[in-house]
Amino acid sequence: MDTQILQISYSLNDIEQAVKRFWEAVQPYSLFAFSGEMGAGKTTFIHKLCDYLHVQDAVSSPTFALINEYHFMDAHGSDKIIYHLDWYRLRDSEDAFNAGMEDCIEQAIAGTAFCFIEWPEKAKELLVRPYLWINIKTKDISEREMTVNLMELGIGN
Ligand SMILES: Nc1ncnc2c1ncn2[C@@H]1O[C@H](COP(=O)(O)OP(=O)(O)O)[C@@H](O)[C@H]1O
Ligand SMILES: [Mg+2]
Numbered sequence: 001m002d003t004q005i006l007q008i009s010y011s012l013n014d015i016e017q018a019v020k021r022f023w024e025a026v027q028p029y030s031l032f033a034f035s036g037e038m039g040a041g042k043t044t045f046i047h048k049l050c051d052y053l054h055v056q057d058a059v060s061s062p063t064f065a066l067i068n069e070y071h072f073m074d075a076h077g078s079d080k081i082i083y084h085l086d087w088y089r090l091r092d093s094e095d096a097f098n099a100g101m102e103d104c105i106e107q108a109i110a111g112t113a114f115c116f117i118e119w120p121e122k123a124k125e126l127l128v129r130p131y132l133w134i135n136i137k138t139k140d141i142s143e144r145e146m147t148v149n150l151m152e153l154g155i156g157n
Contacts, residue, residue, distance in 0.1 A: 033120035096123035
């Protein structure tokens, strides 16, 4: 079953507020699929989310690296890992598997890391429920609409 847990519109002026609402709504999940066209704002939102979480590393686009690893300290002072994955240049699940994406997803399932995935539709077979399916749509030049769906435990991806 899929349940919509959040729908918000935001501009770059109020994106910090959107990030805060998002982060409160998505607890306690760790696997995040960010869908949306090129330029919709997936990378921008993930970077703002990393700022909000006080990520210590330089947050850059994973366009070349495919897998970027960041670290932040949670409220209890423990080190948390974020894997920022960009599947744009992958063809399919086999490509994703060969690039080592499954290891990141396994850590998210185990609750030892967060996975933020751009272009998740390229290798949807790798996703394991429960995960969050986030869609970002361009409403106009500065306004975006985000919907967050919880893909609950069940059969299939
Ligand atoms: N409300 C908004 N949220 C996110 N990005 C926005 C917004 N308004 C304008 N933008 C712009 O849209 C572009 C989104 O690019 P990017 O985040 O790289 O998209 P994607 O990763 O989805 O391809 C950026 O140039 C950003 O400044
Ligand atoms: Mg991007």
